[in-house]
Structure formats: C-alpha cells, structure tokens
Amino acid sequence: MKKGKILIVDDNEDILFTLKMLLRPLAEQVTTLDDPREMLPLLSRVRHDVILLDMNFRRDAVSGREGFAWLEEILKLDPQAVVIFITAYSDTEKAVQAIKQGATDFIPKPWQNDKLLATVSAALQLSFSRHEVKVLKEQKKTLEQRAEALATPAEPTHIIGESAAMQALLQTVRKCSDTDANLLLLGENGTGKDLLARYIYEQSPRRTRPYIDIDLGSIPESLFESELFGYEKGAFTDARRPKPGRMEAATGGTLFLNEIGNLSLPMQAKLLSVIEQRRASRLGSTAAYPVDVRLICATNTDLYTAIDRREFRQDLLYRINTIELRLPPLRERGDDLFLLADFFVQRYARKYHKEIKGIGREARRQLQQYRWPGNVRELEHAVERAVILTSGPMLAARDFHLQSRLTHEPLDEKERYNLERIERESIDEVLRLCNGNITLAAEMLGITRTSLYRRIEKYKL
Template identity: 45%
Template structure:
C-alpha cells in the first residue's frame, strides 16, 4: 500500500489535534512527525523529506483569519514545491481554504473531520504523485482550448479560420465571460505572426494618466516617477499582435490618441520627440453592444472603422446548447487533475441542473461553479447539490438586455412552463399550445 511508504508532518498548535492524527496515521504510514510551533517548519522540512504535510489554518486562537496558514503554506511551497500540503480548516474558513488551494495547497480537511476522509485524501495524493513520477498521468486538454460543437460556435470557428491568417484588424464582441480573450489568442496563434509577441492590455482599466505611458512608453525624466526609459505596449508588440481588451470603455480623448497612432503607424514615447514606426496586428474586444458603439457621443466612428475590419461575435453560453456538457466535462477533468482528485462520474441530475441554469456569467461562471464543485465534493460522483450558482451573477444579469435569439426564447419558455407544472409534460404542452410529441422533440433538441 502507498501509505506504508509515506512520511507525514502534522503542524497544529492544538495538542489534541496532534495526538488524534498521530494515533490515526501511525499504524498506516512509515512515519508521523508532529509539530506544535509553526516557526519550526523550516527546520523540519530541511531535516527530513515529507510526502505530505498537514497544516492548520489558524495558530492564534484570538485572531482566526487564516493568514498564518497561508503564510506558512507559501513558505513550504517556496522550499519544497513538490510537497503536498493539506490544510485543516473550520466550516467558516471554506472560502479561505479555496483561496489557499489556488495558491498551491493540495486539499483541505474540515473540522470535525472523518478519519476515512483523511486516509482517502492522503492516499489519493500519494497515488497521484506516484503516477506522475512514473509518467502515467494523462495529459489534460489545454486550458486555452476553445471547446464546442454547437452551430453558434461553429460560426465563430469558420470566421476564425478565414481571418486568422490575414493581418486584418478584428473586433471581438460578446458578453462578459464568453471567452473573447481565447479568440484573440487563437487569432494570433493561427496567424503569420504566431512566433512574434502577443501583448494584451486591459485599456478599460487604464486611467487617463496611465493610458499614454502604458501604450506608448516614456523616456527617463518624462515625469516625476520616470526613473528609466520604458517601452510601451505598442512597441513591445512590434512584429506581433496587440490585443486591446475592453476597448469600449476608453474616453473620447483616449480614442483620438489611439486613432492617430493607428493611422500613422507611429508612436512617440512621452518625453521624446522621436516617432517610432510600429508593425502590429490589432485585435480589440468589448462587451458593449454594437448599438452603443455606434453612438458618436460615446465612440468615434472613424476609430470603429479602423479597428473593425472584421467582427467576431462570441455567443453567450445559453445559446450554445450541447456545448455546456462538453465544457463541463472539460473543466471537471482539468480541476480534478489540478486538485489531485480521482476521476468523477456525473450524476444525471447534475447535468440536468447545469442545463437548466441560464449562466448569466457565461463560460467563466461555468468554470468557477465547476471548480468549486470539484473542490467541495468528497466522493467520486458529482451530484446536483454540489452545484452552487452565484447570486452575484444573477443580480448583475437583471440589468442585462434580454436575448432576442429565438432558440433561447423558446428554451426559456419551455423551462419556465415545465418548472411551473413541476415537470408534467402533458400540462406543459397544453399551456404552450403544442402537442406532447412536439414538446418531446424540443426537449430532445435542447437536451432538457
């Protein structure tokens, strides 16, 4: 058994916790070392190689912020990046534990824990490490992959295939979370500039004072904090692709400066009189609707024409049908691997609940929902109760413009009526004014 070969370090300032874990693990593993004082962690990991470290999140009984646990987790990962660290936390610390997982922890135990859960967690981590060492781990799909087979996403793929090899400027439109940045990257990776720089700038986040210095660069002494020359993003992307995200949020004054550079293909760093020629392929993205961009009081038409040789519209997830299932399986696989979980089976109710959600946060919301589900699931099967949807996204969506896509309207109407009639197909068909057979065909079409 893998456990028999393991050396475990337990760090907690609660003697009862140390004693309980030592008594539990001692008969099962090669060695258990217990440590009450976290200040001795460095000495412990320097003296001995540990396969798994079990670390408490809080060492100060008066201040339960969990920051000490995060601090010591970072110290351990700096010195021993390949060591698996399991956190011990309370129910109130779940969000903090999830943050710690993203910073490098392998898993967490919730107080009060179940002994079987501890043993299963350690065993899974050790098996994953052994499998990785022997080269048997299965390669996962790229996190930048654009996944889908729906008609809506096929239209995007078709445009991408035609436009990518050209130098045409592209404007990517779509709601937040639809994957506009993935399309920008795909355009670059499939272009003749793929071996040159790809530089992304969130221009919507730049203040007026930072806009020019970030995009065009500056010379030493150009302003108070200019201690040395700095190359701007345009110059850094020379020969490659410049991706300006959230382009719809820049001011009219910033639009004028940007238009001048794009027309002349020259940038002049702040504090310099010398213009520098640039050769870039420009890609822009925004979540602002085209009708708003068409308003000259908010966005210059001459700039729109300059950046919009071709537009690519990313469809919202609710319009992508079967892609929800494909994406779900992809993200579950990715996060199961990331958090050293065994492969999951998906309960039919789990998939059904996913399909019924309208995902106002789109693919990004799906991704975060599934990451949390994988983290919180104790077994090897994901069930409906493992899905927790964000109330923040729903609140945000109240101000969104209602989709006019006919398939979406029909799907939402069917879902509303089915929910009202508690799943009774006969009543729902009658209320919708269609036959039972017609309703079944639509249920099959939308995978409901």
C-alpha cells in the same frame, strides 16, 4: 536618413550659433546651452541622441577638467549617452583620455565642416543603434516576464465548441487566419474573447512574434497612455527610467486590446492617429517609432450605441473592425455546455488531485436549466468549486450550489408553484446550511432521517 535630437553645450555664443546652423540637416531638433549647469536638468527630462560638449568653460581654462567632470555626470544619468567633446586645444592625449572616460568622439576647434558632419552623423547612428538595442532588451524582458507569468510552457490554445454557433465562428476565424486584418471580438463577459484572440494569434503568420495584451478595463484611465505608448525618463514625476509601451513591445506581432469600449475620447483620438500614421511616440518624447502591429480588439459593450451617444468614435471603429467576430453566449451553445463542463472537471480534478468520474444526472439537468450570465468563466468557476467541495466520485447538484441562483431567475407560473421543485430546493438549501449533516437537516425539515435519505435519492442531491 533618420534625424536625431542634438544638444550643444559651449560658453561661446558664436560657436553655438554656427554649429546649430551646420548641424541642422542632421537634426530633428538642435538645442544649445551656454551654461553647462542647465544641462543635467534638461537631460533628465528629454533624451538627446548626441551631446556636443565643450571641454573648457571658464575663460582661459585649458585643462579640460571641467568637461571631464560634466561627462562623468552625464554618464551617471545615462550610461548610454553619446557625447562628443569640442575643444580648441586638441591634442591626442586629451582625446584618448576623453574616449577612455566614455566620450564617443572628439572634435578639435577650428573644425572642418565635412569632418564635423561625418563625426556627428556617425555618433547619431551609434546613438540610434544603442537605443534600439535598449528597446529590444526591454521588449525581451517584457516577453520573458510574460512567459514567466504564464509559468508553464505555453500549450497551444484549445477552443471547445461543437455547436453550430461556435463552428460558424471558427470557420470565419479560419478564413482570416492568414491575413493581418484588424479584428473586433464582440461578446458578453466570459464568452472567451481573450482565449479566441490568443487562438487567432497562434494561427496567424505572426505567431513567432510577440503577443502582447492589455486589459483597458482593469487599468486606471490615467495610466492608459503610458501603458500603451510608454514613456521617456522624466515624462512625469514617477518616470525615473524610460519604459517602452505595449504598442512598442508588440512590434512585429499582435496587440490585443481588451475592453476597448473603456478607452477615453482623447485616447481614442490618439489610437486612431497611431493606426493611421503607423507611428507612435513615448510620453515625453517627440521621436516617433514605427508601429507594425496586428490589432485585435474586444469589447462586451455595444460600440454602435456608444457611437450614437458620442462616447466612441465611428472612424476608430471602422479602423479596428475590418472583421467582426461575435462570440455567442453560453446559453446559445447547446451541448457545448457539457463538453466544457466535462473539460473543466478533468482540469480541476487533476489540479486538486481528486478522482472524479463526472457530473451526476440531476446536476447536469440544473446546469442546463441555468442561464449562465457569466458564461464560460462562470461555468469554469462553478465546476472548480464543485470539484473542491464534492466528497464523492460524481459531482452532485448540491456541489454546484445552483439552486439558489436558479431561484433568483424568473420562473413561469407552473414552475413557481411546483411542489416537487420547492421541496427539492428546500432540501438542497438545508443540506447546505447543515454542511451535509443528515440528522440536523432532517430535524430542520421536520422529517425523519429515512425520509430525508429517500428524498436525497429521489432528487439525486
């Protein structure tokens, strides 16, 4: 049976000692206090599953008033608290009043051991299920927030990729789609690791359970632990209320840890032990919750080099990389570049209410020439910008502003001194500087407007 944390508050040391011994079999931890004033500071730091509270503290006090006042304070702190009253002056009236005020049960002194154990055991069960409901509610809230953040009802993830490299990758994905194997996605920035993780989740048997992601590259290292594992109230100064971590929120589902290479060594050790023991605990709590998640991790760093440099644990790598999937950079995907570009043109033409037929020939040539260090994300942004800037039905080369980026790339000798290239780039640059004003541009280039028009036509600018 699951054990819990029990707190006993009574001014009689003998009672504290006897109860502590008696309740040991039910408890993960029994704490005793003979002064009720110490109770609230303790409870605000550590959650207890059941609190046994004396009703009268001052000698000869029989009204129970003190006990009721403390009960009120406890419930103010945690409305879900499970409190059992202990009193030597048992009478039905007080029992009823105590329950009405929010106590869970009532133990008369002297007690019968078996009855006391049964009462505390039932109280523990109640506490566990209240806590579980609370966690589920928080989990639901996290999921609702995610759904809201996504704004539109989630459409199935679509991965564009007809190239041999992408088809090989998707074939491996299909092979492991029925499994729970931990996956490691490798690839440069913007190659679609995030998208692939979601796609794999949608194909997996866990698709009806939560999908929770966490980008370890965008949250400060000091917050990793609390984000991942959650915390109890009072675990640190700002922890005013308990919060489940993403690991807990992902129970039964899939957890996507992006930029796993950013995890500090102490956090790597913690993650490793959670994966091995399949249990985790919130900060400020010793109670562990079971971990049932499918892990998908991603990184754009070379973890093997990080292992050599002792920056990444090899044992953790072997736990997370049951299957490694490598996303090829965009420059190795051949004509996928155009499939993706056309897809983004449609998406952004719709978004910005523009009638755009497609991408012009020279623009296509430049898109193909460029190396796309930022991969699909860079292409998407370039297309979005072009859709916004263009004034015609076809996206032209100058709408993409690729010339200046292309010139920053090393060119071979032949290309570097090619007059046509230099002319095309100069015209493109000047047109941009003059915001497309032909008269001004012609003046700057030292040619007539007619010659400029001819060259614009020639270079499909």
